Amino acid sequence: MLIFVANLADRAALAFxxxxxxxxxxxxxxxxxxxxxxxxxxPDDDGAMAVATGRVLRTRNFEGVFVRLGCVHEDExxxxxxxxxxxxxxxxxxxxxxxxxxxxxxxxxxPSPGCLCGPNLRPIHWRxxxxxxxxxxxxxxxxxxxxxxxxxxxxxxxxxxxxxxxxARKLARAGKTDLLRVWxxxxxxxxxxxxxxxxxxxxxxxxxxxxxxLFDGQVKC
Amino acid sequence: MLTLLWGLPDxxxxxxxxxxxxxxxxxxxxxxxxxxxxxxxxxxxxxGLHGTLRTSDRQITLDSVRSYYVRPYDTRRVPDVMRxxxxxxxxxxxxxxxxxxxxxxxxxxxxVVNRPSTMLPNGSKPYQLEDIQRFGFRVPETLVTTNPxxxxxxxxxxxEVIYKSISGVRSRVAxxxxxxxxxxxDICNCPTQFQAYVPGTDFRVHVIxxxxxxxxxxxxxxxxRYAASQSRPPTIFATILPLEVRDRCVRMTSTMNLLVAGIDxxxxxxxEWYCFEVNPSPAFTYYESQTGQPIAAxxxxxxxx
Numbered sequence: 356m357l358i359f360v361a362n363l364a365d366r367a368a369l370a371f372x373x374x375x376x377x378x379x380x381x382x383x384x385x386x387x388x389x390x391x392x393x394x395x396x397x398p399d400d401d402g403a404m405a406v407a408t409g410r411v412l413r414t415r416n417f418e419g420v421f422v423r424l425g426c427v428h429e430d431e432x433x434x435x436x437x438x439x440x441x442x443x444x445x446x447x448x449x450x451x452x453x454x455x456x457x458x459x460x461x462x463x464x465x466p467s468p469g470c471l472c473g474p475n476l477r478p479i480h481w482r483x484x485x486x487x488x489x490x491x492x493x494x495x496x497x498x499x500x501x502x503x504x505x506x507x508x509x510x511x512x513x514x515x516x517x518x519x520x521x522x523a524r525k526l527a528r529a530g531k532t533d534l535l536r537v538w539x540x541x542x543x544x545x546x547x548x549x550x551x552x553x554x555x556x557x558x559x560x561x562x563x564x565x566x567x568x569l570f571d572g573q574v575k576c
Numbered sequence: 577m578l579t580l581l582w583g584l585p586d587x588x589x590x591x592x593x594x595x596x597x598x599x600x601x602x603x604x605x606x607x608x609x610x611x612x613x614x615x616x617x618x619x620x621x622x623x624g625l626h627g628t629l630r631t632s633d634r635q636i637t638l639d640s641v642r643s644y645y646v647r648p649y650d651t652r653r654v655p656d657v658m659r660x661x662x663x664x665x666x667x668x669x670x671x672x673x674x675x676x677x678x679x680x681x682x683x684x685x686x687x688v689v690n691r692p693s694t695m696l697p698n699g700s701k702p703y704q705l706e707d708i709q710r711f712g713f714r715v716p717e718t719l720v721t722t723n724p725x726x727x728x729x730x731x732x733x734x735x736e737v738i739y740k741s742i743s744g745v746r747s748r749v750a751x752x753x754x755x756x757x758x759x760x761x762d763i764c765n766c767p768t769q770f771q772a773y774v775p776g777t778d779f780r781v782h783v784i785x786x787x788x789x790x791x792x793x794x795x796x797x798x799x800x801r802y803a804a805s806q807s808r809p810p811t812i813f814a815t816i817l818p819l820e821v822r823d824r825c826v827r828m829t830s831t832m833n834l835l836v837a838g839i840d841x842x843x844x845x846x847x848e849w850y851c852f853e854v855n856p857s858p859a860f861t862y863y864e865s866q867t868g869q870p871i872a873a874x875x876x877x878x879x880x881x
Contacts, residue, residue, distance in 0.1 A: 388722070388766065388767060389722070389764065389765045389766060390722060390764065391722050391723050391724070391764045392722060392723060393720070393721055393722040393723070393767050394719070394720075394721050394723060394726060395702060395719070395720040395721070395767075396717070396718060396719050396720075397702050397705045397706055397709075397715060397717070397718040398709065398715070398717070399706075406722075434765070435765060435766070441745075442741075442745055443765070443766045445699075445743040445744075445745045446741060446742045446743050446745070446766050446767065446768075447766060447767065448743065449699055449700040449701070449702075449703075449741075449742040449743035449744075450700070450702070450720055450742050450767040452699075452700045452703055453700045453701075453702040453703035453706070453720070453742070456703055456706075457706065467693075468693065468696030468697045468699065468700070468703075469693070469696045469699075475693065475696070477675065477678075477679045477682075479619055479620075479621050479676075479679050479683075480621075480679055480682060480683060482621040482622065483621035483625055483683050486621060486622065486623075486624075492621065492622045493622065494622040494623065
């Protein structure tokens with residue numbers, strides 16, 4: 356059983372889940388956090404429960420979790436009284452962070468404090484990290500993003516030559532993240548890194564297969 | 577070299593640190609968060625890391641700042657920003673200033689009390705409790721659930737249970753009473769945190785670098801921090817912790833990459849030590865005023881060394 360954590364408007368995540376029916380993928384959205392069935396204990400008693408698409412699930416059956424949700428937005432909590440949405444969103448965010456951090460199965464990307472889907476780095480922080488990793492960085496980050504490379508574990512996808520793919524992989528390693536999209540200002544060897552984010556294009560079938568491959572052969576929760 | 581203090585100048589901990597810096601002759605500048613609309617920050621990360629801060633009367637090269645003491649509040653609540661309204665140009669400017677400063681504080685090699693990323697785990701109480709266990713402290717049995725029956729069972733099995741927020745928002749502790757039973761159905765809407773009540777004596781420990789200041793709190797309230805407002809002021813006095821507990825506090829603070837922390841402990845009648853929370857931005861002046869412990873002076877020393 357695989358879990359995709361995404362917001363309701365993330366059509367790419369929904370399409371991805373639907374494209375692989377044989378993988379038993381369950382979509383978990385913030386609306387599921389307003390559903391009876393969640394359970395987490397400290398100390399851990401190995402009885403954690405989650406809710407995905409309204410179904411109550413034992414986390415010990417999870418084989419992997421793909422996180423596309425950076426944070427819980429109050430705008431998405433339509434069933435919550437408007438005045439309480441800010442507080443409830445903060446509570447859900449704090450809970451999901453603890454919940455996802457606890458899972459023993461592969462979680463792609465592992466949450467960090469402040470970001471549910473990977474390192475909580477601003478664009479400038481990615482640029483600083485790139486420079487410290489020996490990757491040429493554009494002096495004008497507002498330049499149009501010409502090409503991008505998606506990193507999925509050890510695999511890379513996108514335009515640009517092998518050198519750009521190597522640089523993207525290097526940055527993902529420096530950021531300790533499995534999934535990363537790195538933007539460059541050109542697609543040749545002279546290209547400089549412009550920015551990076553945690554949302555690779557998961558509408559691409561090859562990228563989807565690579566993401567699912569990260570869960571294969573791994574231990575369950 | 578300069579120490580930069582960021583927050584509200586009249587907020588007690590910030591004012592106390594500024595005063596302590598002045599007493600030891602430390603050079604400092606207070607960046608008033610209320611004047612965010614007169615503030616500009618630029619940060620560049622190409623050809624090295626460089627930053628500049630401009631206010632109406634001063635320009636500071638951030639690269640040359642030796643240390644930072646930061647206690648910012650929600651920028652969106654600054655009166656001028658609130659008046660301008662959501663999405664307005666001043667609103668966007670204020671968020672951009674905050675974002676640039678937070679980014680700088682994360683990347684600079686200067687001493688930062690405390691770096692933003694190290695403070696964030698405190699925003700998820702169950703996450704931090706898991707972490708705290710690693711240092712040999714006991715933590716209260718905790719259940720987070722959206723299942724009313726599960727919560728009721730947890731309560732029934734433990735006699736006394738408290739509930740508190742999971743995040744850092746509205747972080748007040750309250751004991752479950754039978755009036756709450758009727759409202760348990762509401763927890764279906766949002767995961768809610770319940771904890772077994774731990775009887776005992778409260779201790780607040782401030783770790784400042786290698787220094788440690790412990791105080792004991794005597795109070796009959798569920799959450800002594802709010803006891804004063806309930807006309808039951810707690811009694812607070814300086815104390816000395818057992819060496820092993822003291823070492824755990826220092827090690828935990830250091831491992832969490834915090835330079836300053838306020839740690840909430842409770843010693844049970846059986847002598848067991850529970851830890852509830854590690855606060856990365858403690859309002860230490862409350863304890864300092866009660867005990868006379870020189871906490872602000874210790875923070876000032878940390879910032880200038």
